Structure formats: C-alpha cells, structure tokens
Amino acid sequence: MDLKKLSSFLEKEGVPPFRLKQVRDALYKSFAGSWDEVAALPAPLREKLKGEFRFRSVEPAETQVSKKGGAVKFAFGLKDGHLIETVLLNLLPEKWSLCVSTQVGCPVRCPFCATGRKGLKRNLSQEEITDQFLAAAAYLRKSSGQKINSVIFMGMGEPFYNYDSVAEAIRAMSDPERIGLGQRHISVSTAGHVPGIRRFAKDFPQCNLAVSLHASEDVLRNELVPLNRQYPLSQLAKALNDYIFSTRRRVFVEYVLLDGINNSRSQAAKLNSWLRSVAAPKYFTVNLIPYNRTGGPYKAPAKDRVKVFAGLMEEFGFEVTVRKSLGDDIAGACGQLAGK
Template identity: 35%
Template sequence: MHSEQKKNIRQYDLPSLQQYFQEIGEKPFRAKQVYEWLWLKHAPTFEAMTNLSKPLRLSLENNFSLPAVTVDTLQKSEDGTMKSRFRLHDGHFVEGVLIPTETRQTACVSSQVGCSLSCKFCATGTMGRKRNLNFDEIYDEVALLNQQALQSSGKKLTNIVYMGMGEPLLNYNNVLKSIERITAADGLAMSPKRITVSTAGIAKMIRQLGDDKVRFNLALSLHAANDTKRNEIMPINETNDLKSLIDALNYFYKQTESQISFEYILFRNFNDSLQDADDLIKVYRQVPADLVNIIEYNPIDGGRFAKPDEDKVQAFMDYLSKHRVNSRLRRSRGKDIDAACGQLANKIA
C-alpha cells in the first residue's frame, strides 16, 4: 500500500483501534499496547514498539502511516533557552522553544507552518502560511520538548504556550484536539490551567472557545490599544476591531471563567508613550484580565521597529503600576538564537 493511501494511525481513537485489531484476528489488548506506544511512550516508529511481535509491527507498518515529528536542529542559548527546528513528514519545518527558569519549564509551540496574518513586527508573518499542523504534530512538539526538559533538568514541562509560529485560532480544531490529547490521562496528563493559547484576535473564534467551554487560558496579543495604531501593525484588526475583541473576551470569560491576559510589545516611539499606557489601561478595565505582559521588542531582519530606551520602559511600567494594572515586564529569552518572541522564522544561523 502506498504511503499516500495509508491512514495515519494516530487519527484512530482507542475504540477504533480495538475494532481494527478484532477484525484482523488480534487480541483486543494489543490495541491498548499500540495506543500507549503512540501517546504515552511516544514511539516514533512501529519498529520501536518492542512488546509487539515482529509480524504485527510489520503488518502495522504496511497498513498505517506514523508521520512522527523529529528534531532537525537544536540550538541552545546562553540563558539556557533551547530552540528546536522540527521536521514534519512532508519536509516542512516549524520551531518550538523550551524556556527553563528556576520554577518552570515552559514549552512554546507552533500551530501552523508560517502564518497568514502578516503582523508587521513578527518574522513568522513574513513567511506566509504553508499549512496547518495536525493535532498529533502539535502533540509531538510538546512531547519532544518535554523529553528535552527531562534530559536537561530532570524536570518535566510545567507550562505550554501556543505562542510559536501561526495563529492558533485559524487552526481551531487541531489546536483543541491537541490540547485534549495533552491533558488526557493517557496522553501527557497536563492540567489545562497550565496551557495558554495566544491569539492575534479573531473575535468569532474567541466566542467559539467560550461556547466550547474550554478550560485553558487565553492571551490576546494586543500590542496597540487603539484601532488606528493596531490597524497599522496588525492587519487582522481591520476586521476584528478592539470593541469586537473586548465583547468577545467578556463573552469568553462569562462562559469559561478561564484566565485572560494581554501581551503588549513595546515599540520605540510607536506605542510606548504615557498616552499609549492610558489607552492600554482603558482596554484592560473593560475585560476581566488577570495580567498584562509587557514584552521587550526583539528586532527581526528588515523590521521597521526598535526597542525603547530603558527609562521609557520604566516610565511605562510605573504608570501602569500607579493605575493598579497588574503588569509584568517580560525580558525575552533566547534572543541570541532567534528564539525570542516574534523571531521564529526557520532561520538557521
């Protein structure tokens, strides 16, 4: 059977696998063994499923595909951040980042190959969108980053952020299904409260998350708190303005009570004045948000923006603090290997 016609075995849930094994005259418990290899033990090939007989492994190989994601290159930053370039079965690449701190091991994962939103400050946006990732490919990224965390620190992942390449809400079903597998007892058994999905802001899909009663956290990439400026740097805002996003976030919170945060990158002389801080406070007060992450800008090749001076950043933070905005300054990690916010573009040094 040609690989094009073979069905990806990870598209089968346990009952379907059990049915398949029954049909070929195998014991039903074999299905459970295979399922464990796929999700719990994260076997990259059928050959690796060592408690199955050789003929059975061969039979699976002949009838199914197992398009596992592999690490193509791994770069390590001076600050301990690790960036993986993952190779997909069709030769595409995406990037994922492991960010270790004293108390956390955070995986930043991609949901699309490239991105169609063309935000003016993001390297991924210059690539265009090649395709969506399947749920099992996203799961692979997380499982591989978890292995790296265990190997480098002896600790497993504590947090996952969907903040890598792509707009997660434009790959809605696969993102939700990947989180379902990551949080499942027979998956990585991670709490949804430790997972954050970041969106550039698609109001309709934020409402859909509310309707689906999701239990993970949501982060809105705001980056400008008035429509004129936001339209200029994030074309998506022209069809999803701030009012529609504020309404959608309130709806999302009413349905789920899940945590909401804002991401706000500071750009020199663009969105770093006290007037900009005022606009940000206005938006913050209209949404039950827990936190505003102020992020320092990381330059990208050919980008038009620069980082504000340190005193400007401090003045902005002080102003937010004076107005009782729960904010924190996020110093970017992994800049020396292009692993920081907005720098992921499959570029190999």
Template identity: 35%
Template sequence: MKQDIRKQTVPQLTDWLKQHGEQGFRAKQIHEWLWKKSAQSFEQMSNLSVQTRALLAEHFEIRSLSVHQEQRSNDGTIKSSFQLYDGNLVEGVLIPALRHDDQDRMTACVSSQVGCSLTCKFCATGYMDRKRNLDAAEIYDQVVAIDRQAKQNYDVPLSNIVYMGMGEPLLNYKNVLESVDRITSPTGLGMSPKRITVSTAGIAKMIRQLGDDQVKFNLALSLHAANDTKRDTIMPINESNTLEALGDALSYFYQKTGTRITFEYILFYNFNDTLQDAQELWRFTKRVPAKVNIIEYNPIAEANFKSTDPQTLDKFAGYLDSKGVIVNVRRSRGKDIDAACGQLAGKEKGTVKQTV
C-alpha cells in the first residue's frame, strides 16, 4: 500500500527525496502544495518535474476526501456528506450568516471522528458506534471543501470554524490540534486561531491539557445541565467527569490561556428549563469568565426530548441576563436537512435532497 504523503514531515520528505536522487529543497515545495494550496493530486504540483511527480505518485498517495452528497436548506445552510479514503462517511456543514449586517460571516462545522464513543441522549451521533478517529488531513480537508462551497455559493470565504460535528474532539486530541495547526499556520491556510472554536462534552483531563498546551483557539463546553443528577441522565460522560471536576479544569484552562469559556445549553422542555435550572447555571458560570449560548433543541428519531416553549426560553435567558451573564440565544439552522446541532449522523441517503 502506498504511504499517505501528508503524514510525512518536511525533514522526512527531504530525506526520502535525497535517497531517491531528488533535490531536498523540493520537500518544502511539496509541503506548500499539500497544506497551503490544498493540492489533491501530484499532477497539480506544476513546479515539479514530470519525473518527480511520477516518482511521488509511485510511492505515495493523497488521501483526499470527496463530497459524497450535498443538501441545501431553506435558510441557505449546506450539509455535506464526505466520503473518506476507506469508504467511511462523516458530515460537515456550511452555515452562512443570516443578519444583513454580517454577511461576510461563513462558518464551517466539522467532524473529528467517524461516529462517537460518547452516548449523549439527545444527539444523533451519540447513537452511532465510534469507528475511528479522523486524522488531521481529513479534518483539514473538510475545511477546504466547505470553504470552496462558501466561495462558490456566496462568493465569500470561510470566516469561522467550529469543531461541533460528529465525534468528541478531545478524544482525538493529537489529530485535532494538528489540524488546527495546519489550518492556522502561515504554511497552511493561515486562519486566525481566534476564529476557531473546539467544543467538548467535557473531558476534564484533556481540558487541563489544552491549558498546558496554551492553545489559542476558543473552547466551548456542551453543558446542558448544571447539576450532576440531570447531567448524568443525558450525558453519561458526566459520571466520570463531574461538574466539580469540569469547573476545576476550566478554571485551570482560563488561568493558563486567558480565554473566556462558552457554555452551550440546550433547553429541553420540562427537564432543564426552570428558573432553578437557570440559577444553577448562573452559579456554575461564576467559576470562570464565560458566556452562555442557549440553543434550540433539534429533534431526532432516537429520542423523545422536546424544545422548550418561547416564553420559558425568554424567562430563562432573562434571568441570566439580570445576573450579568453574557447570553446569546442561537436559533437552529439547517433543521429541514438534519444539519442542525445534534442531528449529524452520517447516514447514507438514497437521493440528494435539494431544498431551495
């Protein structure tokens, strides 16, 4: 089997080229083609000789993903099913801005695993098995593909990236951080790390590791309940990563990075939407500088949760606001094509649904 050339470092590639009678400086040119210009074939590497390209093609391959299916929502959201080199499917989403004054905001939601090992009861991916982690190049390729969609459909490049697709990013720690490096490096896509948010269901040990690594990107915690009994019910990961442990880890992360945390909170009808729940959330936000994103629940076939009613949502958000909490209410996007938060499942469909 040919080697995946994107797993080669520049020094490794330099040595390999020299061993095969090629000039070592070509390694940097190849690296630029792979990570800055996002080449998907050796034929695209036009400043290499035909012989060099043939040599590379003989020994290496570029395991690029491809767009398997694409669906467009009524609100302009585009969901893509991406096929990986081994046939597995993951999903990614392009979310264009809705507000007239923010039309240059284009957000890519990317996946980090095929499936997920966590079993959050409200999330479609949580009902799948985790087949494997994505490598850094596969995450990078999603960003490239979604950026291409943004330019083709809206004539605007990506402005933001959220690791909120399929999988738990902090259980694929090495590859997620390497993908961020490829996306933000001047020798890669050159995006600002402040435009990137990594979302976790809450792995305390790895949140601390993010602090030790002094990452520059933003961190979001999928909280959804601020007492252990309720959170245990909907997010079994909380049994081994309690709110106390998470609070300590987040404080450590903030101490190391100075980056404010985002808490994501889905309001489920008659479960976590009372004023008492709001009070518990407010108390938890006092652990660390933070803001709260209240998210509309997006129904899935596997679960019986319902989204809370608008009046209860307003009271909940109003309470947090009265306590000085920065709170944003996020409306769901791409619901009609199962592209909204919690709905990604990577299921192959017989036909591509286009809704415009």
C-alpha cells in the first residue's frame, strides 16, 4: 500500500495521525491481509478505506507446499492480471528465507531458466515486491508461528534492471518502523549488471551481493548469461573488485552446474583464475547449483561430478556450498519460476 497517498487521504478527511500508525502496524507488524483485519480502526473508516485503497498489491492465487519439505511456492496475482512467483525456503531449522521476484519475466533470457524464456513483461513496483514479503510472512505466521529471517532478491527478473523499486523495497524491509529486517539479512542477486553493482555498493554496503556467474569465459557466458554481451567479464571483474574494495564484503558467486557445458576440471581451474583476478578467495563464497530441470537441452551432472567440482574449488581455497534443490517437486527451485 502507498502509505504516502494514504497519509494525504487521511489528512484530507480530518482523521487523526495516530490512525496512520495503526494501519502501518497492522500492515508491517501484524501482517494483516485485508482492511477487515485492521481491528483498531473504527468500522466506518475501514469501510471508507476499502473503497479507496487496495490493501495488498499482490493476491495469493495458489500456494504449493513441497512434499519433500522445506519449500512453499506462492503464485501471486497482480492487478493487471499477471502472475508472479515467490518461494519460501527452509534452509536451516526454523530459519526461513524468502526468494522474491522483481520483474514479471526477465529480459536477460538465460537459456536454462524458465523465467528467462518468457522475456520481460514489466517491472514490479516497490509495493509489489514488499507485499510478497508481507503475504509470505502472514502465511508463515498462520501456518507455523514462525517468521522470515532473510530475503534474497533472486526470484523472477534481474533486480538491477528495476533498481529504484528494488532499492525502495530494501528500505521498506530494513526500516525498523516497517518490516525491520537487518540489511545483513538481505541479499540481491544480479546476472552481472555492472552499473547496478556500482550503485548498490554505494547505497547498500551492508546488504549482501550475489552474482550469477555460470561461466568464466566470455564465449560461453555470452550464451549462458546473455547480459554478458553488454557487460563482459572484464567489466564485471572491475566492478566486483571495486565493490569488494569499497565494502570489504564477501561476494556470493552463483554457478549453475550444467553437465558437459561448464562443469569440467579445466572450467573449475578457469573459474579459480578468474575469481583470483578479481580478489583473494576469502572474498568469495562459491555456491554451486546443480541444474534443476526447466525443459530445454540441459542436464544436471551426477552427484559425484558435483562433488569433484566442489572439491576442486575448495582445494583452490574457496568456501564452497552446494545448493539443496528445495522445491523442485513444485517447480519452485532455482531457475524454475515461471509466472505468467
């Protein structure tokens, strides 16, 4: 909800300012889902506001819970009829992370990604991004009494192509008067949008940066992450080096493992060299993501090949994690979000 518009409306109607705080608390602290749930307001005011302001900009259209556990996927309807997807992930006991979308579709068009195949429909507004959090938080509170501990901007879309709305959403999520999540619990994942990385370093040095690398040679990266044609690896290396120098923060390197495409021993060695050309290994966590099926010609490597690649990167001195494929049975794993 646009609280600035609501504030002017209430002022015009001669409603005392504490009513705005009641709405804000209902929205951000109690995760109310409708005007009827804002019990602190007098009923006639609630009725008037119902006609003027949509309570949430996203409406749950479908909620799928993974049978394997650890993941819940929401399809949210937007007021223009588009559908976006958002995933809650239970990565550690009682610790929930929310993967939010920033665009309807994505203009980057990575060929292994279901979102990318749809192309871009439009950017999401700040409200539409923040409301994914509020709706998921309300679900989690009702279903288990638990809360969301961290947010990652890694759902549908390239966040830095929608920088202003993403920045406003980060402010809403980290503002103690609103959601109040620490910025260290907020991560933004980019496909390598160099101007976005530079702005992000200045605006949000406390947030985490993840970069979807997937290849460390331009020819292959041009194919796997077409944004590389605009911002090739040399430019990305410089931007990441500047980011690390100015923030002193570790960068999370996302690397989807596609069997026979980017997972050979020599490609691990090239990844090592490229990362070292940016900064020392202590500044990176390499997050390996065995490919999740999205149709198309790619295959996930066998478990032992994932182990070999991970082992090599560890021997090169990097911290390495292998992403669990949470939510793959509900098409909610990395790369599988599609929306409409």
